[in-house]
Amino acid sequence: MEAARGAHPLSAEMPASQARTGTIALTVLTILTIFGVIFGLYMGLVRAGTDIDQGSVQRIFYIHMPSFFGAMLAFGAAVVGGIMYLRTRQHKWDTLSLAGVEIGIALALVNLVTGAIWARPIWNTWWNWDPRLTADAIMVLTYAAYLMLRSGIDNPDTRRRFAAVYGIIAFTSVLMVLIIPRIIPTTIHPVVIGPVFTSSELAQGGFELQATAGVGAALGINFIVWMFLIPITLLWHRIRLQNLADRVEAMKTEALSS
Amino acid sequence: MTAAFLRAMIAVARKDFRAEARSRELLSLMGLFSLLSILIFSFALELNRTARLEVVGGVLWVTILFASILGLNRGMALEREGGGMDALLIAPIPRGAIFAGKLIGNFAFAFTVGVLLTPIMSALYTVPALQPSVIGALALGTLGIATVGTVLAALIGATRARDSLLPILMLPVALPVLIAASRASGGLLTGAANADAGAWLLGLALMDAIYLLVCGALFGFVVEEG
Numbered sequence: 001m002e003a004a005r006g007a008h009p010l011s012a013e014m015p016a017s018q019a020r021t022g023t024i025a026l027t028v029l030t031i032l033t034i035f036g037v038i039f040g041l042y043m044g045l046v047r048a049g050t051d052i053d054q055g056s057v058q059r060i061f062y063i064h065m066p067s068f069f070g071a072m073l074a075f076g077a078a079v080v081g082g083i084m085y086l087r088t089r090q091h092k093w094d095t096l097s098l099a100g101v102e103i104g105i106a107l108a109l110v111n112l113v114t115g116a117i118w119a120r121p122i123w124n125t126w127w128n129w130d131p132r133l134t135a136d137a138i139m140v141l142t143y144a145a146y147l148m149l150r151s152g153i154d155n156p157d158t159r160r161r162f163a164a165v166y167g168i169i170a171f172t173s174v175l176m177v178l179i180i181p182r183i184i185p186t187t188i189h190p191v192v193i194g195p196v197f198t199s200s201e202l203a204q205g206g207f208e209l210q211a212t213a214g215v216g217a218a219l220g221i222n223f224i225v226w227m228f229l230i231p232i233t234l235l236w237h238r239i240r241l242q243n244l245a246d247r248v249e250a251m252k253t254e255a256l257s258s
Numbered sequence: 259m260t261a262a263f264l265r266a267m268i269a270v271a272r273k274d275f276r277a278e279a280r281s282r283e284l285l286s287l288m289g290l291f292s293l294l295s296i297l298i299f300s301f302a303l304e305l306n307r308t309a310r311l312e313v314v315g316g317v318l319w320v321t322i323l324f325a326s327i328l329g330l331n332r333g334m335a336l337e338r339e340g341g342g343m344d345a346l347l348i349a350p351i352p353r354g355a356i357f358a359g360k361l362i363g364n365f366a367f368a369f370t371v372g373v374l375l376t377p378i379m380s381a382l383y384t385v386p387a388l389q390p391s392v393i394g395a396l397a398l399g400t401l402g403i404a405t406v407g408t409v410l411a412a413l414i415g416a417t418r419a420r421d422s423l424l425p426i427l428m429l430p431v432a433l434p435v436l437i438a439a440s441r442a443s444g445g446l447l448t449g450a451a452n453a454d455a456g457a458w459l460l461g462l463a464l465m466d467a468i469y470l471l472v473c474g475a476l477f478g479f480v481v482e483e484g
Contacts, residue, residue, distance in 0.1 A: 142430035152417035
């Protein structure tokens with residue numbers, strides 16, 4: 001078994017002790033993330049003051065926006081993985097790319113669904129064709145296309161190369177979500193953070209960060225959790241899973257060919 | 259850009275133009291599709307004249323985008339059948355020149371379709387479409403679509419689904435160009451004052467520049483053998 005592992009190009013294997021340290025670090029990070037989620041929920045649902053206009057519905061924002069930025073971080077990781085793969089041709093970068101896209105999609109869906117739940121009472125509709133919502137949905141579809149592209153190519157090297165190229169191009173859809181509500185004046189999606197170039201008079205449901213006690217703190221905590229802890233932990237798990245799957249595949253090939 | 263690069267680029271583009279001049283396959287395919295598309299839109303939107311006027315820019319651009327996808331698919335299939343891409347890759351010319359040459363061809367076809375389409379739409383929807391700024395939006399918009407399309411069309415050659423995959427890969431990526439282009443030409447077509455048109459054209463030019471840089475850099479990785 002050890003010989004089989006050594007024969008595969010992927011297993012420029014870490015020594016066993018180092019692998020164990022990695023596993024321990026991952027376990028610690030996972031536990032930290034779980035506590036982070038619970039603490040974030042406590043801050044958002046209990047500690048932060050109730051919004052005077054929107055009531056408790058506003059609290060969904062503590063997950064809604066940070067999860068988008070978590071998705072952005074994951075998609076950004078896919079871009080980094082893509083560029084590094086094209087430069088170095090090391091499989092690990094492609095694995096990072098794939099993991100980034102999958103986790104980005106998951107977090108973007110959290111973002112979409114929480115947004116729809118919030119919009120039902122505030123905008124009186126689950127979904128409207130607001131530019132930002134549409135751009136966000138298109139972003140998810142772009143990355144779904146990325147997964148389709150991957151599954152459509154048989155040659156593994158070609159698959160990695162093409163996935164890297166499309167992963168880089170696909171990031172434009174993320175930038176669209178960020179830019180659109182700032183330049184198209186007809187959006188009703190509020191811009192809470194960052195510069196606004198065309199202030200939308202139609203924005204419904206924005207709020208002041210300093211308005212009530214604990215709002216800023218709750219948002220800060222949830223930002224750390226949803227933008228960094230959750231994506232990084234999931235990325236790590238997904239990469240580890242992929243490495244294990246690759247190793248199983250290599251061992252299978254080895255066993256069949258001997 | 260050296261003289262050799264330019265010469266290779268022009269040679270690649272001329273190859274596409276000559277093939278098209280002999281077969282007229284791409285332009286007739288794209289042209290016929292575009293005509294059908296605007297007729298269908300015109301029937302579908304017949305009920306409401308004001309709504310029709312407002313969406314005329316969008317109709318124009320959706321039609322151009324779909325026609326481009328059709329043309330790109332067919333063009334790439336022709337290259338595959340004739341072994342044209344392999345021959346280009348064997349030739350001792352930089353990959354950038356191949357990209358630029360193919361881009362010139364794809365852009366010329368899409369732009370031609372757009373230019374042919376505009377007067378027809380002008381007649382069908384009774385809007386004053388033949389204005390220099392509409393032509394500007396057409397040039398910049400089709401350039402953006404062709405840039406993304408050139409890379410993505412090369413990309414789908416290796417996939418199993420091939421032709422059916424290009425729209426899925428291309429529509430979301432071409433969306434920014436589509437939005438800016440229809441915004442820039444929308445107000446112009448209705449004749450209403452569109453104060454933002456200049457800004458949208460500028461944004462379109464900026465987007466083209468970004469896409470040209472990114473796609474130009476990535477094209478070499480797509481066509482390399484491996």
